[in-house]
Amino acid sequence: MVEIRTESGKWSEVRGIINTWLKDPTLYCGTCDSDYYPNHPACCEDPLIGDNWKFCKDIIEAIKDKKKNLKNEYAANNKLTFRSSLSLPSRLLFILEKHFKNKGVKLFENQKELRQFMRYFPQFRCPIKV
Numbered sequence: 001m002v003e004i005r006t007e008s009g010k011w012s013e014v015r016g017i018i019n020t021w022l023k024d025p026t027l028y029c030g031t032c033d034s035d036y037y038p039n040h041p042a043c044c045e046d047p048l049i050g051d052n053w054k055f056c057k058d059i060i061e062a063i064k065d066k067k068k069n070l071k072n073e074y075a076a077n078n079k080l081t082f083r084s085s086l087s088l089p090s091r092l093l094f095i096l097e098k099h100f101k102n103k104g105v106k107l108f109e110n111q112k113e114l115r116q117f118m119r120y121f122p123q124f125r126c127p128i129k130v
Contacts, residue, residue: 010113011120017099018121021092024052033090055089060123063087067128075127084126085118 027036030048050058066084071077075084088096093107100107108114118125 008120011116014096014107014117014121017096018092021095022052022056027051028091030055030058052089052091056092059087059089063124063126066126070126070128073128085114086124087126088124 027049028034028051029036029043030050031046032044034043036043036047036049066075077083097107108117115130118127118130
């Protein structure tokens with residue numbers, strides 16, 4: 001099991017992975033997650049074709065819109081029994097989880113790490129306040 005020594009070290013590593021992932025020009029379907037090839041039949045009934053940059057931008061815009069309509073700063077429901085926390089492109093989440101699994105650790109070992117991620121990457125968090 002490989003241990004990541006500092007909290008910021010883990011999140012610096014995540015930042016590097018995200019930056020590399022954003023530069024990948026591969027087109028794929030956001031609905032079914034299949035790679036897109038021009039002049040091939042559609043992959044599903046409702047294909048949403050784009051690259052990592054497009055899907056990341058779309059999620060960040062959706063989070064900004066969601067924040068405008070929050071009932072409270074913690075993105076919780078009326079009874080405070082459910083709270084939205086993060087919204088990540090599925091491919092990005094898969095890559096991050098796979099990377100850390102290969103190192104013998106989880107992306108989020110506990111709730112503390114989830115909150116750290118939310119602080120380091122506020123563009124992906126739904127609540128205004130962590």
